[in-house]
Amino acid sequence: MLTEMHSGRQVDPFDLKMEDINLNDIAYHLSGINRYNGATRLTVAQHCVLGAQKILEDTGNIRAAAGFLLHDAPEAYLQDMTAPIKSRFKEHFPDFINWYEKLHENYFWMLIIKFGVCISRSDLDLIKEYDLRIVFDEEKALFGHEGKWGEWNPLGIEITVWGTAWAEHEYRVMAKKLFIDS
Numbered sequence: 001m002l003t004e005m006h007s008g009r010q011v012d013p014f015d016l017k018m019e020d021i022n023l024n025d026i027a028y029h030l031s032g033i034n035r036y037n038g039a040t041r042l043t044v045a046q047h048c049v050l051g052a053q054k055i056l057e058d059t060g061n062i063r064a065a066a067g068f069l070l071h072d073a074p075e076a077y078l079q080d081m082t083a084p085i086k087s088r089f090k091e092h093f094p095d096f097i098n099w100y101e102k103l104h105e106n107y108f109w110m111l112i113i114k115f116g117v118c119i120s121r122s123d124l125d126l127i128k129e130y131d132l133r134i135v136f137d138e139e140k141a142l143f144g145h146e147g148k149w150g151e152w153n154p155l156g157i158e159i160t161v162w163g164t165a166w167a168e169h170e171y172r173v174m175a176k177k178l179f180i181d182s
Contacts, residue, residue: 003077005029013077016107020077021114023175029076031168037082040142042159044072044080045167047138049174051130054155064123064130066178067112069171071127074107115179130155 002010006028011020030045052065072080081089081100089097112119119127129152136154139145142161162170 005076011077014103016077016110018110018114021111023115023172023179026073026076026111027168027171027175030072030171031164033075033080035138036142040138041161042138042142043162043164043167044075045164045171046162047134048072049167049170050157050159051127051134051155052174052178054134054157055126055130058155059126061123061126062178063117063119064126066115066117067119067123067127068130069174069178070108070111070115070117071131073111074104077107078104115175117179 001012003013004010005020005022005025007022007025009020009022009025011017027045030048031043033044034040035042035044035047048069048071051071052069055061055065055068078100081097086097086101089100111117133152133155134157136146136152137157137159140154141159
């Protein structure tokens with residue numbers, strides 16, 4: 001079964017090909033997916049742009065910033081599965097969740113290759129750290145929660161929710177700034 005992307009491309013979400021990957025599709029689809037299972041209007045596209053901007057601001061690491069911009073991009077093809085659902089599925093359907101997580105990881109690496117991003121293990125560690133830390137900024141802005149988790153502190157980002165069209169635009173702008181081959 002095929003899924004139609006914004007561009008009109010027909011893709012098999014379970015058998016993505018390099019020629020299926022399109023930056024405009026990714027920007028459009030991520031700007032239409034709201035974080036926290038739709039409980040907010042903060043889009044996945046905005047999350048990715050803000051994290052990439054913060055990595056650039058704090059470290060100047062273009063590779064890690066590009067990786068952050070792409071870390072949730074497989075969701076343009078697969079959609080997201082929230083942490084509580086993943087956790088429950090891991091408990092009851094471990095084969096399924098392992099398959100889904102591997103598929104997501106494979107698509108991430110396809111995107112990295114497609115857009116000519118070269119990242120290291122330390123870049124991946126930085127992406128993971130910023131992805132965990134940005135949650136505190138998002139939850140404070142969106143839900144009023146404050147706090148930290150273990151060694152992680154918030155990034156200190158002031159978050160104002162963008163509209164979907166602006167999130168899509170800013171995703172494309174950041175991609176053009178970061179990618180060698182976009």
